Amino acid sequence: MQQTILIADIGGTNSRFQIWQRDRFPAGQDDKQDWLCVSDQRYASEAYETFDALLDQVVASANATNFQAVVIGAAGPVKAGQVQFTNLNWFISEATLQKRFLQAQVALLNDFTIAAYALDSLTSKDSQIIYSPLSHQTNDLRLLVGAGTGLGVALLRGYGTELSVVATEAGHIDFAPITKQDSQLQAWLMQSWTHVSFERLVSGDGLVAIYQFLSQQSAFASAHGPSAPTIASLADTGDNIAIEAIRLFWGYYGQFIGNMALCWPAFGGIYIAGGMAPKLVRWMEVPAFLTRLQQKGRMQPIVENCALHLVKALDLGLLGARNYASHQLHDQPTYL
Numbered sequence: 001m002q003q004t005i006l007i008a009d010i011g012g013t014n015s016r017f018q019i020w021q022r023d024r025f026p027a028g029q030d031d032k033q034d035w036l037c038v039s040d041q042r043y044a045s046e047a048y049e050t051f052d053a054l055l056d057q058v059v060a061s062a063n064a065t066n067f068q069a070v071v072i073g074a075a076g077p078v079k080a081g082q083v084q085f086t087n088l089n090w091f092i093s094e095a096t097l098q099k100r101f102l103q104a105q106v107a108l109l110n111d112f113t114i115a116a117y118a119l120d121s122l123t124s125k126d127s128q129i130i131y132s133p134l135s136h137q138t139n140d141l142r143l144l145v146g147a148g149t150g151l152g153v154a155l156l157r158g159y160g161t162e163l164s165v166v167a168t169e170a171g172h173i174d175f176a177p178i179t180k181q182d183s184q185l186q187a188w189l190m191q192s193w194t195h196v197s198f199e200r201l202v203s204g205d206g207l208v209a210i211y212q213f214l215s216q217q218s219a220f221a222s223a224h225g226p227s228a229p230t231i232a233s234l235a236d237t238g239d240n241i242a243i244e245a246i247r248l249f250w251g252y253y254g255q256f257i258g259n260m261a262l263c264w265p266a267f268g269g270i271y272i273a274g275g276m277a278p279k280l281v282r283w284m285e286v287p288a289f290l291t292r293l294q295q296k297g298r299m300q301p302i303v304e305n306c307a308l309h310l311v312k313a314l315d316l317g318l319l320g321a322r323n324y325a326s327h328q329l330h331d332q333p334t335y336l
């Protein structure tokens, strides 16, 4: 019997869909068949008015229709099987998906929750250690943090089939200025938003905002001036404002990760994922990044005990969704 799954990682900027198939042997026989990717499509999210409009197109162009599992990771808080996207005017309902894919096991989860199910499958090529603690205190707590269109955080406890994941909206905690320049940046951002969260700085638009602040623009306007990829290209050509903007971006990213480690002492490791880190890693000054991450006063030793991994694999969400779907279809206990 053939099994077909539809998986998706839906972000504020990019929507990624894959269809995988495998031959499934009857129970009791060797069923460790490899999945084969039969479709891999990427779309610009904002080109579609609704998620359903995009899904119509994906399903119409797919050469498979009979899915046994449909797993969707979405960039927003999932409550009672529904998600309103944080950085996109989209809505998804698990019940509507289930009606559409009647035969399938359908799951709608937060994108960082689903990405967390990929961590145990990462190989040494997929991630790089950027900090290892000198002394080791261990527990099974891990953190997945990632800046892209937004700033996502998931908390992991346990491993393998015992893994449990807690989705958070921690990217929306208040930004806390440390230097005079940080305070000026915060005040400048407060002209646009009453709540200046870390996501306002540690995200694609965040990098744009920092650049505009340094360029002495009167107020933030996401459509004005260079985009985040252009700022990265400008830095490559030696543009001082772009270089400084990326330097500040990494500092705020480090400060945020350190705050997360104080809330959840992740002695099992902190994994930095999301679309931006791999693209800006050449500008990461590790000592400066670690200083801002670990400078936590009397509680610095807690943060210093957390190893830091930079995840280079860009398809973490899809890998996690495939693991999740595969698990759903397996005669094994589901994830906790």
Ligand SMILES: Nc1ncnc2c1ncn2[C@@H]1O[C@H](COP(=O)(O)OP(=O)(O)OP(=O)(O)O)[C@@H](O)[C@H]1O
Pocket (backbone or CB within 6 Å): 010, 011, 012, 013, 014, 015, 075, 087, 111, 147, 148, 149, 150, 151, 152, 203, 204, 205, 227, 228, 229, 230, 232, 274, 275, 276, 279, 280
């Ligand atoms: N070369 C680059 N340098 C810096 N930032 C970039 C680069 N390319 C894209 N970005 C920014 O990365 C962000 C998209 O990241 P990502 O691919 O993780 O998106 P996403 O999964 O749609 O986001 P999310 O899941 O946070 O909603 C955009 O804000 C974009 O401007």
